[in-house]
Amino acid sequence: MECYISCARLFFVLLSLFLFYHQKHYFCPAENQLISTLKGSLMKKKNILDRLNDKQRVAVEQIEGPIMVLAGAGSGKTRVLTYRVAHLINQGIDPMNILALTFTNKAAKEMKERIINLVDNKNARNVWMGTFHSIFARILRIEGARLGYPSHFTIYDTEDSKRLMKAIIDENQLDNKIYIPNYVLNRISSAKTSLVTSSSYNQNPEFITYDKMTAKPKIGLLYSLYQNRCFKASAMDFDDLLLNTFILFRDFPDILYKYQQKFMFILVDEYQDTNFSQYMIIKKLAANNENICVVGDDAQSIYAFRGATIKNILNFKNDYPDLKTIKLEENYRSTKTIVNAANSIIVNNKEQLSKEIWTNNESGNKISLIQATTDNEEGTLVANSIFEHKMNQQLKNDSFAILYRTNAQSRAFEEALRKLNIPYKIYGGLSFYKRKEIKDLLAYIRLVINNNDEGALVRAINFPSRGIGKTSLQKIIIASEEQNKSLWQVIEQMPKQSLTISTATQNKIATFVTMIKSFSVQLNSKNAYALGREIASTSGILKTLYEDQSPEGFNRFENIEELLNAIKDFSEKDQGNIPIGGDIENEFRGLAEFMQDVALLTDADTSNKENPDHVSLMTVHAAKGLEFPFVFIVGIEENLFPSIQSLNSIADLEEERRLFYVALTRAQKKVTLSYTENRYRWGNLTLAEPSRFIDEIKVDLIESPQKASIHLSKTKGFGGTNKKITQANFLSHSRKKLKKLGDLSNQTNESIIGDEMNNLQTGMLVAHQRFGKGKVINVDGAGPNRKATVFFPNIGQKQLLLKFAKLKIIKSE
DNA sequence: ACCGTATTCAGCGCG
DNA sequence: TGAATACGGT
Numbered sequence: 001m002e003c004y005i006s007c008a009r010l011f012f013v014l015l016s017l018f019l020f021y022h023q024k025h026y027f028c029p030a031e032n033q034l035i036s037t038l039k040g041s042l043m044k045k046k047n048i049l050d051r052l053n054d055k056q057r058v059a060v061e062q063i064e065g066p067i068m069v070l071a072g073a074g075s076g077k078t079r080v081l082t083y084r085v086a087h088l089i090n091q092g093i094d095p096m097n098i099l100a101l102t103f104t105n106k107a108a109k110e111m112k113e114r115i116i117n118l119v120d121n122k123n124a125r126n127v128w129m130g131t132f133h134s135i136f137a138r139i140l141r142i143e144g145a146r147l148g149y150p151s152h153f154t155i156y157d158t159e160d161s162k163r164l165m166k167a168i169i170d171e172n173q174l175d176n177k178i179y180i181p182n183y184v185l186n187r188i189s190s191a192k193t194s195l196v197t198s199s200s201y202n203q204n205p206e207f208i209t210y211d212k213m214t215a216k217p218k219i220g221l222l223y224s225l226y227q228n229r230c231f232k233a234s235a236m237d238f239d240d241l242l243l244n245t246f247i248l249f250r251d252f253p254d255i256l257y258k259y260q261q262k263f264m265f266i267l268v269d270e271y272q273d274t275n276f277s278q279y280m281i282i283k284k285l286a287a288n289n290e291n292i293c294v295v296g297d298d299a300q301s302i303y304a305f306r307g308a309t310i311k312n313i314l315n316f317k318n319d320y321p322d323l324k325t326i327k328l329e330e331n332y333r334s335t336k337t338i339v340n341a342a343n344s345i346i347v348n349n350k351e352q353l354s355k356e357i358w359t360n361n362e363s364g365n366k367i368s369l370i371q372a373t374t375d376n377e378e379g380t381l382v383a384n385s386i387f388e389h390k391m392n393q394q395l396k397n398d399s400f401a402i403l404y405r406t407n408a409q410s411r412a413f414e415e416a417l418r419k420l421n422i423p424y425k426i427y428g429g430l431s432f433y434k435r436k437e438i439k440d441l442l443a444y445i446r447l448v449i450n451n452n453d454e455g456a457l458v459r460a461i462n463f464p465s466r467g468i469g470k471t472s473l474q475k476i477i478i479a480s481e482e483q484n485k486s487l488w489q490v491i492e493q494m495p496k497q498s499l500t501i502s503t504a505t506q507n508k509i510a511t512f513v514t515m516i517k518s519f520s521v522q523l524n525s526k527n528a529y530a531l532g533r534e535i536a537s538t539s540g541i542l543k544t545l546y547e548d549q550s551p552e553g554f555n556r557f558e559n560i561e562e563l564l565n566a567i568k569d570f571s572e573k574d575q576g577n578i579p580i581g582g583d584i585e586n587e588f589r590g591l592a593e594f595m596q597d598v599a600l601l602t603d604a605d606t607s608n609k610e611n612p613d614h615v616s617l618m619t620v621h622a623a624k625g626l627e628f629p630f631v632f633i634v635g636i637e638e639n640l641f642p643s644i645q646s647l648n649s650i651a652d653l654e655e656e657r658r659l660f661y662v663a664l665t666r667a668q669k670k671v672t673l674s675y676t677e678n679r680y681r682w683g684n685l686t687l688a689e690p691s692r693f694i695d696e697i698k699v700d701l702i703e704s705p706q707k708a709s710i711h712l713s714k715t716k717g718f719g720g721t722n723k724k725i726t727q728a729n730f731l732s733h734s735r736k737k738l739k740k741l742g743d744l745s746n747q748t749n750e751s752i753i754g755d756e757m758n759n760l761q762t763g764m765l766v767a768h769q770r771f772g773k774g775k776v777i778n779v780d781g782a783g784p785n786r787k788a789t790v791f792f793p794n795i796g797q798k799q800l801l802l803k804f805a806k807l808k809i810i811k812s813e
Numbered sequence: 814a815c816c817g818t819a820t821t822c823a824g825c826g827c828g
Numbered sequence: 829t830g831a832a833t834a835c836g837g838t
Contacts, residue, residue, distance in 0.1 A: 104827065133828040155828085238828045273827080305825070406824055408829095428826085469814065600828055621825050643824055659825080682823060683829040 048083055048090065048118060052076075059293070059326045060084045063091065063265065066286075066320035068313070069295040072357040073342065073665035074333025074627070077295055081269055082111050084293060085127060086118035088265055095126040099263040099285070101278075102131055103270040105601060107625060111269075128263070132278050133238060134600045136245040140236070141596070143255050147244055152449050152592055154235040155599040159434070160455035161185055161226075161237050168225050171477070174218060187211070188223050192239035193275045193307040195246055198224040232486045233454040242277040249284045260288040270625075271296030271316075275307040283319060290320060298353050299346050302621060302659045304651070313353070331357050333627055333668055335364025337701050341671070342664045344698045349654045367702045369694070370674035375635075378676040379412030380419075382632050385672060386615060387420050389630060397423055401616040401628040403663050405641040409634065410617050423611060427618035433598065437545060437556040438563055442598070444535050448519040449592045452486035460516075464540040467508050472501050515539070528571035528591045532564055570594045620663045631667035633660075636675045637688040660693045673702075760788055766809055 049057055056076055059069045060083045071077035081100070089095055102108040108130045116124045128135055141151045156164070165181040191201050201207050202220040211219045230236065236244060249256040266286050268274065271294040274282075286292040298310045317323055331339050339359045346352065370385065372378035386400050402413050410426055417424045432438060440463050446456035461468050479499060480490045491509050494501075501509075515538060522531055536542045545557040571589050616628065635641055642656035664671055679688045694702070760766070764776045766788075778789040 131828060137828090157828085158826095241828075270827095302825080303827075306827080308827095408823075465814075467814085619825060621827090624827095645824060655825095680829070 048086055052079070052083060053330065055326055055328055055330075056080050056083070059295075059328070060087050062324060063088055063093075064291055066290050066316075066323045067293040068271075068316055068323055068325045069293065069328060070313075070325065070353060070355060071295055071297050071328040072331060072355055073297065073300060073662070074331040074359075075328035075357070076330075076332060077269075077297070077328065078107075078111065078625075080328070081267060081295055082114045082118065084267065085111075085115050085129075086124075089115070089119045089121050089124055089127075093265060095121070095123050096128070097262060097264040098127045098129075098267070099135070099265070100127060100129040100267040101135060101269065101282075102129065103273060103625070105131055105134065107269060108134075131600070132274075132281070133241050136241050136281070137596075137600060139259065140241065140244055140248070143248055143252075144244070146252050146255065147248060148231070149236070149244075150234050150450070152234075154233065154446055154450045154453040154456065155241070156230065156235045156237045156455060157599075158185075158238075159439075160235070163455060163458070164229055165222070165226060167477070168222060168229065171481070172218075172222075172225070174222075178216060179218065179222065184216075184219055184222050187219050188226065189239050190307060191223065192243045193277050195243060195277050195280060197243070197247075198227045229454065232452065232480075232484070234450050234452045234486075235455070239277075242281065246277055246281050246284075249281065256284060257288075260285060264289055264291060266292045268292070268294040269296075272298050272301035272310050272313060273303045273308040274312050275309060276312075279312045279315065292320075299349075299355070299658055300624070300662050300665075302624065302655060302662055304655050310351075327355055329355060329357050331359040331665075332361070334359060334665060335361050335669060337364045337366060338664060338667050338671055341367055341697045341701045342661050344701070345657060345664065345693060345696050346661045348696055349657050350650070351654060365670045367697065368670070368672040369703055370672060371690075372674060372676040373678060375409070375412045375676050375679045376415070378634060378674050379414075379416035382413060382634060382672070382674055383416035383420050383422065386417075386422060386630075386632070390422075395629070397613045397615045399629040400632070401618070401623065401626070401630070401666065402632045402634060403618060403620045403623050403666065404634050405620060405643060405659075406635075407619060413617055413634070417615060422615055423613065424615040424617055427616060428622045432559070432562075433601070435556075435559060437541070437559050441532075441536055441539075441541055441560055441563060442595075444516075444519075444539050444541070445532065445591055445595055447488075447516055448523060448531075448535065449595055451488040451492075451516065451520065454487050457487050460539070461509075461512060464544040466512065466540075468505060468512070472505050472509070475499055475501055523590060523592055524588065526590070528589060528594050529564065529568040531591050532567040532594075536560060536564060567591070567594055570597075620659050623666050624662055627666055627668055629667070629669045630672070631663070631670070632672045632674065633663045634674045635679075636673045636691040636694055637679065638691055640679070640688065641691055641693065657693070657696075760809065764809055766790060 049060065052060060053076070056079065059067065059080045063084075069077070069080060071080065085098060085100060088098055100108070100111070102111065112125065112127065112129050115127065115129075130138075137155065140147075140149065141153070144151060144153060162181050162185065165185055166176070169176050169179045169181060169184070187207075191197075191204075191207060196204055196207065198220070201223050208217075208220065211217050230240070249259070263285055266282065266289075268282060273296075282292070282294075294313075294316060296313060298313055301308060301310050304310075317325075334342075336359055339357055339361075343357060368385075370378070370381050372381050382402060389395060389400070390397070404410060404413075407428060414424065414426070433442070440459065443456040443459035446453050447460050450456070458473065461473065476487055476490050476499070479485075480487050483490070492513055494506055494509055494513070499506075519531065519535055519538075522534075526534075542557070542560060545553055545560060548554070548556070571594070573589070616626075620633070633641075639647075641660065642653055646652035646656045673694060675690050675694075676688060678685050680686075760776060760779055762776050762778055766774055766776055774790040776788050777791050
């Protein structure tokens, strides 16, 4: 819980950083160092190439023609990509003519920063670097008119899609037990990924027979209805961004030609995780120049379950006969032990390209194995082990990561780390922009930008509640279906409609319409922040949350303020700081421009500005592309890792194995595996046995299990480099550290209330950041739930959770 | 319209 | 187990 809130704050800190390039990358200390070194020693063009090994160098220097780089884990893949772009720019290529597609926004942003630091060219930021979705969303905003979309089209997130699909299933009186919204959406998604439109779906024997076989013959119909509804709302879902780009290029050769000319050089990162539609788009774009460089590692393909296919790597050879393939096989990241362990795992996969990863690094520590009795004990043992490593080797928290297969496993580790006052951060989980209050305000903003946005309208009209209920909305939806209009078009022409809605309700709707219109007209003239605030207050969102006396309500209020602050930051910065690409004519930084960034932003772009020194907790999937000195891979049990769902097919099991390979290769110095004999799953205790993956690691690379709990007195040294610490020494040392840790923990987890707050008593005068001075009326609750009732003369009585409210005691009596 | 209770479901998740 | 949603009563 606490994490969400710190996440929330962080998210927008990060959002602003994302937008303005002030971001530091915490996970790549080596590269970071490199950058500062380079900056300091006035980079010259030829120095770039000196930093590469022979193979990397070929991959960077061979700028013309098709190139495929098969880059093993830790082999400097990112460096090849960044240096290649830098090299292109140094060769005089206009950055505007370079297209670089990445897997995440974060990767794009980090790479771009590095490139800007590598080259002495102010225009370097104009490289079109971003995810497939963000790049093609941009192109669709420019060219979408050809397909009948306005440039301000909405991008539906998965929640919008689900809401819409539910509604459609309902409206068509289909059984939502048979037509489960998520299932239907998955079918549609895989169709779109295969470039099958709704009309071709209904003629596609493969899809039709499958749906008949599974007794869901109406899916094709639902697909059509869904597409129609999205189109009326001027909305695209994530898959549409790719599908529509493909259609655009397929049906409008002039546009395809334009972008083929523009993108003279194309680079694709994480090629093993691209799907068919991405493959086809790339193929089209590169068809003219064939200056295309793809980088990937088939051994790290872990997203087949959502449509990615390594066929793209195999097909690549067929598409470009004069393809040059380069294998990067030297690992710079990990110890010999880790590299060998990873190799001994991956050979068990039948389907793979031949590659032999090796390293010149030291042998390092053996892989440790922790055996626990219960999942809680697993948490404790891992946390203790982290603590022990820290103490013995004087390490920071950010040297450690705990990786798990499923998010549900995180709890035991959180609790154990909290007990030891070790700051941690959970990556993944509920992100800021998915919070209700944020989505509420964003819904208004979306509606103001795109009146036809159905998802936004349904949300906004319901909150704050204004007496327009389900029944009225249902009538509006029916009318919109009958007339093939958007919901907005129906309510805008309300008086002309013969709807069976009471005059009172009609008046309420009319008021709502007028309000939204009054915002819309200001969109292109008013400052984003001013308009955002006006929307937040006029809509009643601020007021409603303000009047909510509960601590949660207070928090929501704060989150809205946080969002408004982010908008303010955005609007105040001058243009030229556009996150992706650069040759954009639009210099006005209004709300619409802000929203274009937000729609495609995710939590993966977070890191911790307030206290970067934390242990990272995340799924193995989320860890892709990251590295840590010490990695704990937990829950290495049959039916969990490999997952029980993967045991039906060899292909799935092989993907699990690749996933385990990815997990291992995140580590630089040491890997610790853990498993438990008993695990709570869905409320009941189940027996667990060690994963087959443990047996697949060569025996000489792994230690036999450590069983009993680790106590301070049992501390042993690790490896050669650390200094020996006598027991007495260690204890006194650890006490100091403990205290320091407590302080840090206080910042990150917000779980410990400062000493001062423990002394808070009724009658004291306190100061609050926003509410000003007030008097404490009551204090109750304990630990993280400790809260105070404070009377603020100007505002009134407020209940504040002490762990969130940054109260200062002014006067004790 | 809203709230408390019953029921359901449970894998990883880029954008 | 626990969260997220559906239901049903006021």
